[in-house]
Amino acid sequence: MYQENFDEEFIGDIDAVVENYVNVGEIYEGEMVGEEELIMQAHSGAQSIPEQVRKFLGHLYRNMTNGNVNDLIYNYENQFVRLSDKYYAKTSWPEPQYVAALVGDDGLFLTLYRELYYRHIYSRLHPSLETRFRSFENYCDLFNYILNSDGPIDLELPSQWLWDIVDEFIYQFQSFCTHRSRVAKRAPEEIALLKENPQVWNTYSVLNVLYSLIQKSNINQQLLVSRQGGDVIEAAGPFGVRPLYKMLGYFSIIGLVRVHCMLGDYTLALQTLENIELGNNRALFTRVTACHVTVYYYVGFAYLMMGRYADAIQTFAHILTFVSRTKQYQQRSLHFDAVNKKADQMYALLAVAISLSPVRVDENIHTHLREAYGDQQHKIQRGGEEAIDVLSELFLFSCPKFIMPNPPNYDDLEAASNIVEPQSYQLKTFLREARLQLVVPTLRSFLKLYTTMGLDRLSTFLDMDPAELRNQLIVYKQRCRQIKCTSGSDLLMGEPVATTDLDFALQEDMIFIAESRVGRRYADWFIRNTNKIQDLIGNLETRQKTFIANASKPKEEEQPVVAAA
Template sequence: MQNNNNNRKGGNKQQQGGNNNQQRQGGNKNANYNKQQGGQQGGNQQGGNQQKGRKIPTNVESFPITLTPAQVQQHQQYQQSMQNNQSGQFQSSYLPPAQQLFTPVINYFVNFFTNFKSQSHSDILVSYDNFFKSCETYYSNCALPTIDVFLAVLGDKYEDTFTDRFFVLLYREIYYRYYFALVSQPNIGICVESWRNYSAIFDTLLEAATPNEVEIDLPNAWLWDIVDEFVYQYHTFAKFKLKKVDVDQLTEIWDTTSVIRYLYLIIKKSQIFSANSSRFENATDDFCSHPVYKMLGYYSVISLVRVQCLLGDYTLALKTLELIDMGKKAMYTYVTACHITLYYYLGFAYLMSRKYNEATKALNTILVSVASKTKSQNFQSDHNEKKIDKMYALLAICQALYPNKIDENVNNTLKEKFGDKLLKLQKGDISVYEELYSYSSPRCINAVNPHLSGHSSNALDAHRLQMALFLEEVKQQSLLTTIRSYITLYSTISIQKLAGLLQIDPEELRIKLTCYKHKNVNVLGKGETKYHNQVDIDFYIDQDMIHIDNRLYAKETDSFINSILKFEGSLTPQYNWM
């Protein structure tokens, strides 16, 4: 969670926000209970919620919370299942409700609400962080107190204005986000409630006739967290539907069409691609002049790319990314988690599109950037570190399929993390490819309900399908790396001789060479439509002879010769005649 660089009322706060956001990124996912860690906790809980939490400080005043009849009934069922050692149904779907309200949490919440109404970015940011940290301390094994509990505490401070009502929606979003972080598969009721709350947030913003009706201005990090969590919960529910048939009737809850529709509507409402703006980052008309709409629209584009990758539509994902300015000072750099997420899915989309050269460049760029920031600011959370490890795994796959020059520090780290696996990858070990792909790739999902008559859920598992397609591609290229290593040694070689070295049939080698040419010719970059040879070594076959053109060595030779001629000219003696 980072500060907003787009304060509507002053450029100074914009700059301040950009500086503050980097400093506090480290606390973001810890306060947010990072999703991966939360999922693991849910699976390791005894009864879903007996993981070791932080010890609550002693001598802290607290007040009992009156539970609703539904909460009491569900909690009794949970306790009974724990006593009978039948905690399976609660293993990863239920969090006990909060039963106490602690004085420090009350103070942080009241301060949070007060600063939200003041619309001071720096104050909102501090309160946002402090409230989450207090929740980590006092509610590590249960859900947060509901908004009704806190509204009773606020009393007359709650004035039922637009700002106050919108804060209630945002707190509920935080409540469900916290719930999803602590359990791996929240129950259907929580999923439905969270969807309806997101719908209320987005509908409120979409129904505004003018920007002035929306009297709020949130930090960039909070806006990113909202959109990022929206897609995360959709992804979680989609995986949940793969295992449950009894959710078929919930066609409009976390439906793919509905999720994409909201993202498109937010982008359209933000007017960041208006005809009057050649670069939407600099647009100042209508809703685009409002920082909440502007940044939500921008982050929705990145989240849309994520959804398209999860659905396996990598071509559309790369096409969508053409809308994003990939410069060093682009808006995605304001929030570190957004920066990492964007390049992770960019690299994955390139990899699955067989654009290994582009994938390597993208992954190398973000890993260099992250390494430099880590040394100076130490902003990374556990979530970001895990995503970075996944990008190194993707880079290892790219380097095995298409070796390319990368940053020296990145290369050293890559060898430290996956040095032993790199050798196996280069030898074409399919099991290692499968292992790294399973670890590093996002879990793809189906766009529609997978439960069709006559098919099992495993047969229609999108993640298994994408892995099978990837591994089939790897098998087709299994001999290409070896062929490349041989042809780099020659300028001409006969098919018979190369086939002897490879110990395969000459006709089979001719097929492999054709495959080699095909696999390494692809569309270059995001916006170009012409095909380009990615490799630094090209060749053609004339009768039974292979003629090799080593472009890499040719470039180095030309550069060396030009340098010699240049220095020869500078060493020519000059005589000054008097």
């Protein structure tokens, strides 16, 4: 869709992103203020910043200037979050012009600070249209500086921060697309401003940035050489050897997967990951938990929309097992809540996929699904309109936020207001495929009870015409064979495999059924539950000892009193 001729048209300097951009300062600028008065305001504003925040900004600036990445990790992942909760829970951080007086007006630092400043507004407050414009302008300044410098810039940032820059860039793009599409809620002044600046948060601009970061870092060449063997440093080039460019390029690949899914191009989303092996536990995306979860979420969702339910189930089950096992270590993580929310969405998608294509999953995953979505799965398996309603509910809860790639027609607001929402269009696409798949759980629930069965008898059970039932059985046969990925790198390729443990043959009016049973792993079950009982007994013994110790203390204290009497 976008990739075929992108190298020729999109790659290169991204000055075009802001070439005709009307500076938002010119739009919202009030009366001109004298230079001396501006300096006085900046110093006055700097003095109004709490002392603890000023110290933090000073430490952040020094660590960034000196390249102290380990200290930056603490500044970014701990101090920034703690200070945000303490001082700026319901307000924005200090204005960048006030911070400039504290850091010697350092341009690069202020650009990165503005990125944090606007991100905080998006997270805690409601960004205005002016804020959305200014944030886009700041991202353009940042990426122009990184991409268009004569040589690699001297800057090192933690991987978590670099991922958050790319992730937030795409989130604000999605948020702006949703904001501009709701023309009925926009004031005339906002509509006029949106109409005058169609290139702000333009799809072309966002794709341009992501592809340019990938190209500048030579990250695809690095990944290919790393897998096939060769000199990775030579493949990386002068920019790609720097961690800043390498990680930004790598995270941009993951970002492209997200953008293509938001646009509804699932094939291109999976094709983007052709040089990344999901099953590799040492892959770069595993360094950042939020990135790790994100890539599996969008890959699994792409498989679901392509009707490859077996691959979707395998993808979701893998990452949910990882999240479950590492949950206790992630409680103080910067993105703990976001990861848990994404995990809840993936559980819903997994419930949908398993209901449409029943297979066995890990015991812990199965237990959680039964507790959280047991009723919904039962309704889906019964079929009918009730199943469609449940599928719609789960899909809308767990799907990505889709976008329209082009702005609405601001000259015809009535027509723009009546455009079908991308969310509704993708839901309709999903349900069209799901309706055909619903025959699988319904027929399977009857067929698994028999080894041979007459067609007339089954049609009586289902209250269905025998001719129609014959067609349904053919559909079932076809739906029980899916393309399943067989290699770790090429997510699109695969082989047709049977996705159910139940098969049948239809000879005239007789159905011959064969079920391949997989023996349960009783050893794993006993080991897991034995450990649970041992932990429970240990907790009870600890509580008993504590209770006895506390109960004996007052008696020991009363003895001296009695003796004294």
